[in-house]
Amino acid sequence: MRFLVPVSIVSGSLLVGLLAAAPTQAEPIEPPVAVGSVDTRSAKPLAGLTIAIDPGHQLGNSNPAFRDQLARTKFNGTITKSCNTTGTATNSGFPEATFVFKVSRTLKNRLERQGATVKMTRTTNSYDRYGPCVWKRGKFGAKVDADLLLSVHADGGPASGRGFFVIVPGVVAGWTDDIAAKSQRYGKRLIAGMAAAGATPSTYINGQTLIWNDVTTLNFSDVPVVLVEVGNMRNAAEARDMVTRKGQRAYAAWLIAGVKAIFRR
Numbered sequence: 498m499r500f501l502v503p504v505s506i507v508s509g510s511l512l513v514g515l516l517a518a519a520p521t522q523a524e525p526i527e528p529p530v531a532v533g534s535v536d537t538r539s540a541k542p543l544a545g546l547t548i549a550i551d552p553g554h555q556l557g558n559s560n561p562a563f564r565d566q567l568a569r570t571k572f573n574g575t576i577t578k579s580c581n582t583t584g585t586a587t588n589s590g591f592p593e594a595t596f597v598f599k600v601s602r603t604l605k606n607r608l609e610r611q612g613a614t615v616k617m618t619r620t621t622n623s624y625d626r627y628g629p630c631v632w633k634r635g636k637f638g639a640k641v642d643a644d645l646l647l648s649v650h651a652d653g654g655p656a657s658g659r660g661f662f663v664i665v666p667g668v669v670a671g672w673t674d675d676i677a678a679k680s681q682r683y684g685k686r687l688i689a690g691m692a693a694a695g696a697t698p699s700t701y702i703n704g705q706t707l708i709w710n711d712v713t714t715l716n717f718s719d720v721p722v723v724l725v726e727v728g729n730m731r732n733a734a735e736a737r738d739m740v741t742r743k744g745q746r747a748y749a750a751w752l753i754a755g756v757k758a759i760f761r762r
Contacts, residue, residue, distance in 0.1 A: 541612030542762045548608055549643035551618040551634045551714065552601035553650035554584035554594040555627055563627035571632050573713040574672035580630035585653030587736040596739050597649045598622040600727065603749035604649070608756065616641040635717025645683065645759065648714050648724040649752070651739065652731075658701030659732040661751070663687055664724040666715035667708045679721045681708065683759045687723055690758025696751035697728075723759075727752065 557563055558581050569580045584593035598619075605615045618634045619626075629637075638646030652662075665684040666673040673680075688705050692698050699705045709715070715722050727748050728735045738744030 542757065543608060543760070544612030546612070546645075546760060547614040547616065547641060547643045548756065549616050549618065549638040549641055549646045549720070550601050550605055551637065551646060551648040552594070552598045552622075553648060554582060554592075554597070555619060555629075556592060556594045556598075556622050557624045557626045558594065558628070559583040559592075560624050560627065566627055569630065571630075571713070573632070573711065573716040574669040575711045575716070578631065578711070578713045580632075581628050585651065585730050587730045587739065588733070589736070589740075591730075591736070591740050593651045593653075593730060595622055596651055596730070596745070597727075599742075599745045600748045600752070601649050603746055604752050607749060607753050611753070611757075613756075616643065631713040632717045635714040635722070636719070638718050638720035638722060643720050645756070646714075646718050646720050646722040647752070647756065648722065650724060650726050652726040652729045654701055654729045654731055656729075656731045656733070658699065659729050659735050660697035660699035660701075660705075661688075661691060661725060661727045662699035662702040662705040662707065664707045664709055664712060664715070664726070666712065666718070666722065667710040669710050669716055672716045673710075673718075676718060676721050680715070680718075680723060681706075683721050684723045686759045686761075687725060687755035690755040691725075691751045693758070694751050694754030696748075696754075699726075699729075701729075725752070725755070 558567060567580045570577050586592045601617060605617060608615050618629060618637045663684040665680045666677045668674050668677045684706055712724065715724060728739065730736055730739060738747065
């Protein structure tokens with residue numbers, strides 16, 4: 498999630514943690530269905546849920562034309578941060594904004610096929626657009642009455658490291674105290690579901706979890722929120738998968754498994 502082009506933005510770098518394997522959790526066994534009945538839960542296991550997907554950044558965040566807009570700031574409960582960042586990229590220049598947008602569109606389509614209502618914080622990936630700002634992204638979940646705000650990112654970590662991890666809000670009085678505990682539970686379930694489906698747990702973030710108090714998207718959320726770094730764009734092996742349609746579909750499938758684990762479906 499590190500950014501490449503400075504646009505008057507304050508952003509912290511992720512700290513390298515210790516290698517730790519994520520716990521795995523098997524999918525729950527569905528109860529038997531009576532003969533002659535229609536198993537609507539199996540057909541539409543996510544029916545009744547509204548999921549807000551936030552594809553991190555925007556391609557135009559690197560466009561100098563939007564420098565002033567991106568330099569706007571807001572206090573997020575602990576510190577003041579800017580509107581948005583450019584995001585990271587693979588060593589060959591494939592942008593995080595483009596990667597997570599492609600994964601998020603696939604994720605949206607698949608979640609909808611399983612019955613969920615899905616809304617996205619952005620529906621374009623364009624050099625001629627910026628944002629939306631991180632505080633708008635955070636507020637989006639409540640705006641669409643979502644059961645979960647899932648912010649999808651990719652990290653720019655150490656080249657030797659690989660795998661996914663989550664960032665969830667800590668308790669910030671008056672800001673996240675109503676959603677922090679539930680968000681942290683959801684983060685653990687997402688990790689278990691993704692790992693069980695075959696995603697590689699982060700090799701450089703201890704426990705695959707960071708609890709942070711200064712992430713604006715998380716702090717502005719009024720619904721449970723999990724930010725997931727689906728992989729490390731600076732790792733050559735992961736980067737090779739990220740640029741392919743097959744790889745992008747795999748990341749979307751792992752996220753679906755994580756969402757189903759969150760809601761135990």
